Amino acid sequence: MINFYEEDIKSHLRNRRVIKQWIKDIISSYNYSTGNISYIFCSDDYLLNINRQYLSHDYYTDVITFDYDENNIVSGDIFISVDTVKSNSEQYSVSYNCELYRVIIHGVLHLCGLKDKTPEDAKIMREAEEKSLQILRSQFSIDDF
Numbered sequence: 001m002i003n004f005y006e007e008d009i010k011s012h013l014r015n016r017r018v019i020k021q022w023i024k025d026i027i028s029s030y031n032y033s034t035g036n037i038s039y040i041f042c043s044d045d046y047l048l049n050i051n052r053q054y055l056s057h058d059y060y061t062d063v064i065t066f067d068y069d070e071n072n073i074v075s076g077d078i079f080i081s082v083d084t085v086k087s088n089s090e091q092y093s094v095s096y097n098c099e100l101y102r103v104i105i106h107g108v109l110h111l112c113g114l115k116d117k118t119p120e121d122a123k124i125m126r127e128a129e130e131k132s133l134q135i136l137r138s139q140f141s142i143d144d145f
Contacts, residue, residue, distance in 0.1 A: 002037045009082050011041035013100065018140050023108055025139075026132050027074050030112040035075030036068075037111070039104065044083040062088060063103045065110040078107035098133070098145040105132040 002020045004013060013019065024034045042050075044060050051057045051064060062084040068075040080103050089099035109128050110116075116125040136142045 002034065002039070004039045005041065007040055007042035008046050009041060009043050011080075011082055011100075013041070014097075014144065015140075015142060018142060019101075019104065022132075022136050022140050022142075023105070025135065026105060026108055027112060032069075032072050032074045032112055035070070035073040037075060037108070038077045039107070040077060040079045041082050042079060044081045047079055047081040047084070050079055060084060063107050065107045067111055069111060074108070074111045076107075076111045078104075078111075080104070080107070095145055101133060101136060101142075101145075102129050105129055105136075 002023055004011070004016060023037070027034050047064060048058075048060055051059065051061060054066075055064070060081070062081055064079045066077040066079075068077070080100075082100070085099050085103055086096055089096045092099070106125070106129055109125060109132070114125050114128055115121040133145075137145065
């Protein structure tokens with residue numbers, strides 16, 4: 001089951017039913033099943049506190065993924081700062097929705113085993129994000145990019 005929550009902000013996430021199916025399809029494409037995934041949309045300050053408390057990192061980020069996978073079932077909590085998503089969308093000259101969808105799938109790709117700490121892994125992650133976004137555009141006819 002995939003759920004969306006808002007902690008101290010409004011995410012303005014549209015097309016939730018379609019987004020859930022897209023996420024399930026991406027997970028399935030990696031030969032996993034969908035378990036319980038919670039997306040928690042929050043502010044920069046909220047996510048910074050999560051980063052400090054659980055990861056001992058003292059910096060802002062757009063997404064933090066907590067992996068609870070068991071066997072081939074993908075489960076986890078994915079915290080997303082909508083503040084950073086907004087500023088990243090401006091910095092990279094893409095729409096807010098495009099950046100939000102990218103970060104949403106980025107968390108799932110981590111749950112599917114992709115990493116992004118090394119340059120090689122980051123390249124693979126970016127390619128997987130782009131492929132996933134193409135699927136959202138073409139197969140699900142989401143055009144609010």
